[in-house]
Amino acid sequence: MTLQDLRYVVTLAELKHFARAAEACYVSQPTLSTQIKKLEAELGVALFERTNKRVMPTPAGAELIAQARVVLQEAEKLRDMAQQAHDPMSGPIQLGVIPTLGPYLLPHLVPQLRADYPNLRLYLREDLTATLVERLRTGMLDAILVALPIQSDGLEIIELFREPFMMVLPMGDPLTQKTEVVETDLADTSLLLLEDGHCLRDQALAVCGFPPRGGEDFRASSLETLRQMVAAGVGCTLLPILAIHAAPLSEPLIELRPFANPEPSRTIGLALRRGFPRMEMVQAFAAFIRRYAPDGVTVIPSPNQGKT
Structure with a gap:
C-alpha cells in the first residue's frame, strides 16, 4: 500500500469514472484499474461496486476511503511541517477576518503577500468576531484579524495598528458646517449603526457615550448599506478610514468630516x-502587515522592536 494507491482510490471515489480519474492522476486507465485491484486484494475487501454505467464505493469501501483521505491529509501536513522548518512563511494558514476589515485591508495586502511569500497558502474565512473566536479556539482557524479588545483568555494578542473613524454625513446636515466633529456633536444626530453582533456597532456606541437618536430604527448588515442610507438622507454614520480609502465616497450627496483630536479609533490585531506551534509564522505575518499597512492608520510597533 502506497500513498499513490490511496490517491487513486480517493480520486476515483470523487469522480466515479475510471477514465476521468486516470486523467486526473496522470496515469493510464489500465494502470489505475490495476493498482486499485491490487489494493483491494491486499486489504481483502472490494472498495468499489463496478457496473457498465457507474462506479461507486461499497459500504465497506466508503469507510476505508474516508480514512484514506485522512491519511493523505496527514501526509500533506508532514510535507508542510518540513517546509516550514526551513521557511516559516510557507504552507497553509487558515485566517479569519471581520467583514468591516477584510474587504478593505486584504485587497491591499494579498498581492504583496503573494509576491513576498509565494509558498504561503492563505485560506480566508470572513465572519463576525464571536464566530471567529470560537473557530480559533476549536482549531478551525490558525489566527484571526479582529478589532480589539476581545475575550482573550487562552489566546495571544498581537496589536497591529490603530484605525481612525470619520463622520459620514448627508448633504445639508448641520455638521457639514464644521471642519471637525467632536463626540458631543453626535447627541443631535440620527446615527445609523450596523446590526447586533458587529464589533463596529459597539465601537460606534462607545464613541457616542450614549444611545443614538433615531438611528436605532435602522440597522445595517454592511458598511456599504450604511453608506447608501447616508446618501439617501436617512442619517449619519461613522466609518473606519480604510473603508473610506478603499471605496472613495463619490456620491454627491455625502460629505466627510474628521473628528477633532483625540480622534476616536479602533485597534486592529491578530x-x-x-x-x-507556528508562532514564528504568525509573528512574521504580523510584521508583514505592519510593514505594508495602508495609509491612514497608525502602526503599533512590536514590543520586541529595537530589542537585541
Missing part, C-alpha cells in the same frame, strides 16, 4: 491560540 489573535492566535496560546502555544500555537
Whole structure:
C-alpha cells in the first residue's frame, strides 16, 4: 500500500469514472484499474461496486476511503511541517477576518503577500468576531484579524495598528458646517449603526457615550448599506478610514468630516491560540502587515522592536 494507491482510490471515489480519474492522476486507465485491484486484494475487501454505467464505493469501501483521505491529509501536513522548518512563511494558514476589515485591508495586502511569500497558502474565512473566536479556539482557524479588545483568555494578542473613524454625513446636515466633529456633536444626530453582533456597532456606541437618536430604527448588515442610507438622507454614520480609502465616497450627496483630536479609533490585531506551534509564522505575518499597512492608520510597533 502506497500513498499513490490511496490517491487513486480517493480520486476515483470523487469522480466515479475510471477514465476521468486516470486523467486526473496522470496515469493510464489500465494502470489505475490495476493498482486499485491490487489494493483491494491486499486489504481483502472490494472498495468499489463496478457496473457498465457507474462506479461507486461499497459500504465497506466508503469507510476505508474516508480514512484514506485522512491519511493523505496527514501526509500533506508532514510535507508542510518540513517546509516550514526551513521557511516559516510557507504552507497553509487558515485566517479569519471581520467583514468591516477584510474587504478593505486584504485587497491591499494579498498581492504583496503573494509576491513576498509565494509558498504561503492563505485560506480566508470572513465572519463576525464571536464566530471567529470560537473557530480559533476549536482549531478551525490558525489566527484571526479582529478589532480589539476581545475575550482573550487562552489566546495571544498581537496589536497591529490603530484605525481612525470619520463622520459620514448627508448633504445639508448641520455638521457639514464644521471642519471637525467632536463626540458631543453626535447627541443631535440620527446615527445609523450596523446590526447586533458587529464589533463596529459597539465601537460606534462607545464613541457616542450614549444611545443614538433615531438611528436605532435602522440597522445595517454592511458598511456599504450604511453608506447608501447616508446618501439617501436617512442619517449619519461613522466609518473606519480604510473603508473610506478603499471605496472613495463619490456620491454627491455625502460629505466627510474628521473628528477633532483625540480622534476616536479602533485597534486592529491578530489573535492566535496560546502555544500555537507556528508562532514564528504568525509573528512574521504580523510584521508583514505592519510593514505594508495602508495609509491612514497608525502602526503599533512590536514590543520586541529595537530589542537585541
